[in-house]
Amino acid sequence: MAGRKKTFHGVSVGILMVKTGFRRLPGDVGHAGTWDFPVQYRVVEGATPDKMMALESSGLLDEFKAAALDLVAGGVDGIATTCGFLALYQRELTAACGVPVASSSLLQVPLAHRLIAPDKRVGILTFSRESLHASHLEAVGVAADTPVEGMPADSVFVTAIKSGDTVPRFEAMRAEVLQAAERLLGSHPDVGAIVSECANMTPFSADIAERFGIPVFDGVSLINWFQAGLRPRRYPQA
Known part of the structure; x- marks a missing residue:
């Protein structure tokens, strides 16, 4: 304006x-x-x-x-x-x-879906699978059956964020996020791109893309x- x-x-x-x-x-x-x-x-x-x-x-x-x-x-x-x-x-x-x-970042799911082959789907990585409901997806035009994988409630990633931990936990968090991506792709081998819901996952997007060879979209992108x-x-x- x-x-x-x-x-x-x-x-x-x-x-x-x-x-x-x-x-x-x-x-x-x-x-x-x-x-x-x-x-x-x-x-x-x-x-x-x-x-x-x-x-x-x-x-x-x-x-x-x-x-x-x-x-x-x-x-x-x-x-x-x-x-x-x-x-x-x-x-x-x-x-x-x-x-x-x-x-x-979930606004990118419909776009990412159109960037990949028609027999592929977009998968979502999230802070909490249990807390990401169909209503969140519907609000930004994401299909309710989109594959989703979350971080374990007892993970360093989750507990550090919830507790306000002031110590950097890069390596532990990186390992856990990569494990979550591996679970997502293992359960849904047709996933051809990932969107990370959680803004705290963005430091690890390059690691996911390098490890698994698929594009990763996040809050930074x-x-x-x-x-x-x-x-x-x-x-x-x-």
Whole structure:
């Protein structure tokens, strides 16, 4: 929107963050060093990891709307998030914000499906298989029968995030995410691409793609694409 009054300038993407205390790794959506462009973060105070796992009954929609509108008022041109479960709020946030909203990496599932052979499917890796419901998928146009694999509740990946562990756990988390991808592909050999729901899995996307030889889409690929549309590159003319 040309001519908008802004408090901060030069930032196109505002990112809504879950209230966490764990050590985010480079490559995580919530790690500012991940980005080649500036982003503006806003923590939603009531959005704890446990509440995000029960988003349908959490009553957090108004808090997310308020945080998003605060970022828009400050000057961002689009809203993204650090949690794929916020797919559930895609319609409501786009209706409220007045700017484009990329609520969840799961928005990429229908696109990824069209990029691969017709006899292949897209599989989803998620923080919690039990908490990712058909309603989350439906909200962003994903088929209910899409293959899904989650992280074990007692994994280092899950317990570190839920407990707010401040020690970096790269190697342990990497091993667990690769094991989850292996389980997904072992159970569904027709999976030809993976979308990682969880923004904390993005540091390991390159490892998954290298190990299993299939494309991996995640929160970082979504926001890079999003930024490219909000702020298209200008090319010098001869």
